[in-house]
Amino acid sequence: MILAETTPIMLIYVLTTGGTIEKVYSERTGEVANLESKIDRYLKLLRLPDSEIRVVPLMNIDSLKMTDTDRDAILAEVKRLLPEKAPILITHGTDTMVETGLYVHRGLPNPAVPIVLTGAKAPLGFEGSDALQNLTESLMALRLLAPGIYIVSHNQVFPISNVRKDKALGRFVRITSG
Amino acid sequence: MILAETTPIMLIYVLTTGGTIEKVYSERTGEVANLESKIDRYLKLLRLPDSEIRVVPLMNIDSLKMTDTDRDAILAEVKRLLPEKAPILITHGTDTMVETGLYVHRGLPNPAVPIVLTGAKAPLGFEGSDALQNLTESLMALRLLAPGIYIVSHNQVFPISNVRKDKALGRFVRITSG
Amino acid sequence: MILAETTPIMLIYVLTTGGTIEKVYSERTGEVANLESKIDRYLKLLRLPDSEIRVVPLMNIDSLKMTDTDRDAILAEVKRLLPEKAPILITHGTDTMVETGLYVHRGLPNPAVPIVLTGAKAPLGFEGSDALQNLTESLMALRLLAPGIYIVSHNQVFPISNVRKDKALGRFVRITSG
Amino acid sequence: MILAETTPIMLIYVLTTGGTIEKVYSERTGEVANLESKIDRYLKLLRLPDSEIRVVPLMNIDSLKMTDTDRDAILAEVKRLLPEKAPILITHGTDTMVETGLYVHRGLPNPAVPIVLTGAKAPLGFEGSDALQNLTESLMALRLLAPGIYIVSHNQVFPISNVRKDKALGRFVRITSG
Numbered sequence: 001m002i003l004a005e006t007t008p009i010m011l012i013y014v015l016t017t018g019g020t021i022e023k024v025y026s027e028r029t030g031e032v033a034n035l036e037s038k039i040d041r042y043l044k045l046l047r048l049p050d051s052e053i054r055v056v057p058l059m060n061i062d063s064l065k066m067t068d069t070d071r072d073a074i075l076a077e078v079k080r081l082l083p084e085k086a087p088i089l090i091t092h093g094t095d096t097m098v099e100t101g102l103y104v105h106r107g108l109p110n111p112a113v114p115i116v117l118t119g120a121k122a123p124l125g126f127e128g129s130d131a132l133q134n135l136t137e138s139l140m141a142l143r144l145l146a147p148g149i150y151i152v153s154h155n156q157v158f159p160i161s162n163v164r165k166d167k168a169l170g171r172f173v174r175i176t177s178g
Numbered sequence: 179m180i181l182a183e184t185t186p187i188m189l190i191y192v193l194t195t196g197g198t199i200e201k202v203y204s205e206r207t208g209e210v211a212n213l214e215s216k217i218d219r220y221l222k223l224l225r226l227p228d229s230e231i232r233v234v235p236l237m238n239i240d241s242l243k244m245t246d247t248d249r250d251a252i253l254a255e256v257k258r259l260l261p262e263k264a265p266i267l268i269t270h271g272t273d274t275m276v277e278t279g280l281y282v283h284r285g286l287p288n289p290a291v292p293i294v295l296t297g298a299k300a301p302l303g304f305e306g307s308d309a310l311q312n313l314t315e316s317l318m319a320l321r322l323l324a325p326g327i328y329i330v331s332h333n334q335v336f337p338i339s340n341v342r343k344d345k346a347l348g349r350f351v352r353i354t355s356g
Numbered sequence: 357m358i359l360a361e362t363t364p365i366m367l368i369y370v371l372t373t374g375g376t377i378e379k380v381y382s383e384r385t386g387e388v389a390n391l392e393s394k395i396d397r398y399l400k401l402l403r404l405p406d407s408e409i410r411v412v413p414l415m416n417i418d419s420l421k422m423t424d425t426d427r428d429a430i431l432a433e434v435k436r437l438l439p440e441k442a443p444i445l446i447t448h449g450t451d452t453m454v455e456t457g458l459y460v461h462r463g464l465p466n467p468a469v470p471i472v473l474t475g476a477k478a479p480l481g482f483e484g485s486d487a488l489q490n491l492t493e494s495l496m497a498l499r500l501l502a503p504g505i506y507i508v509s510h511n512q513v514f515p516i517s518n519v520r521k522d523k524a525l526g527r528f529v530r531i532t533s534g
Numbered sequence: 535m536i537l538a539e540t541t542p543i544m545l546i547y548v549l550t551t552g553g554t555i556e557k558v559y560s561e562r563t564g565e566v567a568n569l570e571s572k573i574d575r576y577l578k579l580l581r582l583p584d585s586e587i588r589v590v591p592l593m594n595i596d597s598l599k600m601t602d603t604d605r606d607a608i609l610a611e612v613k614r615l616l617p618e619k620a621p622i623l624i625t626h627g628t629d630t631m632v633e634t635g636l637y638v639h640r641g642l643p644n645p646a647v648p649i650v651l652t653g654a655k656a657p658l659g660f661e662g663s664d665a666l667q668n669l670t671e672s673l674m675a676l677r678l679l680a681p682g683i684y685i686v687s688h689n690q691v692f693p694i695s696n697v698r699k700d701k702a703l704g705r706f707v708r709i710t711s712g
Binding site for chain 4: 510
């Protein structure tokens with residue numbers, strides 16, 4: 001006998017910090033830069049009937065320019081949101097994503113929710129971009145992962161202690177620390 | 179000290195059975211139907227450097243026309259692939275996806291790998307389609323789910339015993355059986 | 357010496373009548389039909405800084421169902437707009453586009469503006485669609501054509517007296533009448 | 535009586551010189567630059583059953599870097615092709631498109647075919663790009679224009695002697711010389 005039908009809404013926070021994923025092409029300068037947040041436009045392309053996404057724009061910078069002051073701001077925002085017991089997605093440039101993940105990890109060794117960092121090799125809306133794929137994967141991973149800090153990208157999930165960016169390959173690879 | 183760097187390739191099977199997700203628009207008839215498999219073209223849009231996707235086209239039919247003979251064929255193929263210990267994605271029409279999932283579940287109450295069924299409300303490549311989202315989510319879910327049979331759609335994961343399609347809402351909802 | 361700089365705005369009317377170009381996929385029925393006008397959404401994708409496009413939705417039907425009463429309505433609207441001396445685009449199903457063009461031609465043998473009929477083999481927003489191409493071409497052709505009635509499609513311009521639809525080829529071909 | 539049915543194939547040359555229209559995003563450097571020709575991939579998105587497009591890649595540079603040596607090369611190629619009596623499209627950066635058009639005009643005051651220059655504000659394949667629109671418009675305009683040299687962009691046709699780029703507006707405007 002079917003006793004009940006309930007599909008609870010899951011609250012998910014998306015903290016945006018910039019990086020390639022949110023870069024835009026400027027017709028005025030011909031350059032690609034972090035000029036305005038555009039993640040909202042792309043989240044609207046996804047069907048998320050049982051999820052409530054709250055986007056929190058923290059900063060919009062190339063991750064090569066990110067300082068520890070910026071990482072403090074990210075950590076502080078994560079801590080501020082933790083009492084809500086909602087999973088957290090952090091969009092971030094890939095160049096220093098591991099550093100930021102480890103920084104948050106040091107400040108929060110045992111978070112009570114899954115925290116995923118993701119980014120992209122090509123900006124949202126550019127031909128052949130991986131950005132919407134990574135966003136979609138990350139939102140799914142947040143539903144399934146145990147509490148902890150991870151990088152999600154290209155159909156892979158890396159615990160933050162087991163990942164580094166391979167600059168030559170241009171993507172994340174698994175490492176085993178001893 | 180970093181002792182090793184390895185990102186093992188994961189083998190994933192994709193069994194295609196048709197359904198809306200693979201329907202195409204026929205310029206000759208003006209109708210939308212299961213005429214040819216097109217999932218390969220769309221999987222190529224995803225970056226899957228650490229995954230080896232093997233697509234197995236089983237049938238290409240509207241799931242309202244699916245018979246138990248068809249479901250037997252799906253179950254037989256799943257059983258045939260199980261020794262490879264690779265997760266399995268089954269693309270399928272949403273109308274009878276739950277029936278097929280339960281059918282496979284009866285034949286395989288305790289599969290050794292995660293088996294995900296997914297589909298779409300609008301075909302791959304149609305404006306506003308949810309098809310690529312569902313494919314992307316399913317491939318991620320297969321990385322993280324415990325062995326068992328599930329439906330993945332719209333940022334949701336439903337164990338096959340806890341889901342039904344709500345025809346009025348036009349989507350899957352969670353049920354609790356007693 | 358540069359004496360003046362002026363780029364006058366050109367008024368262009370777009371009469372929509374339905375046809376494949378404006379068909380939408382219904383997630384409820386799984387069919388493709390003329391359910392709602394969607395040309396506005398796609399015109400917004402074009403940059404038309406010196407054009408003022410006024411869309412006039414006349415009807416939204418498959419052109420195989422178009423009757424002479426419908427064609428009278430189209431002709432009447434064209435006549436009503438003629439005093440504005442603005443070129444006119446008519447979007448229309450391809451199956452009876454020639455008939456409608458000839459009908460307007462009989463009612464208006466010598467229009468004072470160019471009148472272009474266009475349509476599509478696949479609806480706006482469907483993968484591989486020719487619809488936005490045909491719209492873009494038609495708006496350009498209206499800038500350059502002499503007064504008269506034409507079909508524009510697939511980088512071709514056909515005077516209405518020199519065109520028929522080749523059902524086997526599925527496209528328009530030039531004819532020479534004697 | 536219908537005497538004949540013929541739709542002759544039109545030969546059209548496309549000379550590519552670079553400019554924003556063909557810029558690509560480099561995942562390695564994060565910059566947008568003229569690294570490889572990509573117009574072929576986008577021309578394939580258009581239906582051109584009665585046109586034979588021959589792409590001639592001449593150079594692939596930002597038009598701000600174009601020298602008179604480059605313009606000589608463009609003019610020489612145009613002259614070389616003229617005996618084929620085929621219309622010619624030149625894709626080009628917008629910044630110095632007028633200069634190149636005037637240069638070709640001085641070398642060929644009365645060409646026997648229409649010659650169109652076009653480009654884009656955002657590269658082919660970038661979100662919101664005008665590049666495919668401009669290509670589509672230009673190919674149509676070449677069908678209809680009288681012999682001469684023109685810039686085609688954003689549903690506008692400018693004879694080369696009556697156009698300049700308005701840097702502030704970021705687009706072409708009509709001028710009247712006296």
